[in-house]
Amino acid sequence: MTKHVSLIRIFSFLLCVLCSFLAGAEDSGEAAEEFFQEGYVLYQQYSGTRSLEKFRAAAELGHTEAAYYAGNIIRQDYTYITKESENYYRQAAEGGDVYAMLRLAQGSSVCGTLRECDYDRDAWLERAMKTALPMAKAGDTEAMMALSSAYAIKGDPSADFEWVKRAAENGHAFAQYWMAVMLGQQKRGFYWTNAGRSADVLNWLRESAEQGFPKAMLKLALELRKIGQHQEAQYWVEKMGKTDYYDAILESGTAIMLGPDAATLYGQNSDYGFAEPRPVKGAALLLALHRQTGKKAPLEMIEAYQDHLTPEMMAEAEALSKELLVDKPILHYLPKFGI
Structure with missing residues (x-):
């Protein structure tokens, strides 16, 4: 009987410990997300220094995307990947952030004048593509956009264009806006006439604008004004x-x-x-x-x-x-x- 009571007490103690751990993890996750959201707003307001503090705090609590942005801000400040920005990119990459993998896959121009990137950029590119491809094939439009960037780094503009187009066709608002940019400003894709190209530019902008993407609204208004x-x-x-x-x-x-x-x-x-x-x-x-x-x-x-x-x-x-x-x-x- 005494042994039975002891087991119950041990079990109760372990259950309390587990509940406390889970509650702590939940609180930590909520705090990380709050830091990230605050940092993201500041980042989108060109306040890199203040946003970096928030992203660092979130990254320390395990927030994957915050680690990516922390690495990005530090890289932009120095114009190349420093050891600190590399560490943040690695943290984000290990958490599954494909864009962090792609930063580590970029060419030697981001390594500084001494070219001291001591990692295999080709391996990171392959890992990014292997991570994004299954998700993109399953219909994940964010993965499609990441995959397009991977192909751009790889030097395959046709595949880059194709994956942006797939994301746009599947309703990704930024992809629709970017299709308009690729067709109009970058002159990507083949058209028999300029009129056909211009019509598609407007159509993609409308689709994006109708989803509420404001960059598309602005560009669409300007394009429509231009043609009366x-x-x-x-x-x-x-x-x-x-x-x-x-x-x-x-x-x-x-x-x-x-x-x-x-x-x-x-x-x-x-x-x-x-x-x-x-x-x-x-x-x-x-x-x-x-x-x-x-x-x-x-x-x-x-x-x-x-x-x-x-x-x-x-x-x-x-x-x-x-x-x-x-x-x-x-x-x-x-x-x-x-x-």
Whole structure:
């Protein structure tokens, strides 16, 4: 009987220890994710130093993607992979982050002037492809995009293009935007006519924009303006002003404020075809953008139009601005595997 009671007590003790461990692990995971999210917002606001502190804290708690971004910021600061950035990339790679593997697979230009990368870059490239390929074939669009980057590093532009296209066809918003860039700016793919190429650029941008990707909204509005499709362009100008993308909000606020006066100030190609200026609404959006970011450009847009803005208009815009972009971090939508 005594032996039975002892076993129960031991079991209860072990159960308590296990529960405490699991609770601690859960708390640690939640803290890591919180640090990561805070760091990611700062990173998307070009605040590398402050975001690095958050990413380091998350990485120390085992957050894989935070380790990748920590490595990335350090590499960007030095313009090459240092030992510290390599260690963070290795941590992320061991956690399954394909882009970390690809950083370790990149050419000698990222190793610094002494070329001291003492690891097998080809092996990392092979590992990245072996990791991403099964997931991509199973329909994982993020893996498809990672695989496209792997083929780009490998020097296979056809496969690179094909995997971006597959991701786009499967609904990946950034891939759809990137297809437009590849077709339009990079002139990838074969077309019999420029009209056919341009039509596909617009179609991919529309698909991405309709999913809410603000970089696509902005690019689509600009492309439509260029070819005189003002009605649809105006729709996206209005839409992108409600996003959290800095460049889109700046363009939207300026276009709404100026209306047809954009042609007078900046040339005919700057006109979205609005029937009249809406100085209060546009200036309010620009004031809110300045409030949230501290950047000068929104105020410079207002200053360029100040001859048309009465004190009453500015007072009204100031009041309205307090209702706009409230508690909304303004981002720049930097790609994960960018520069």
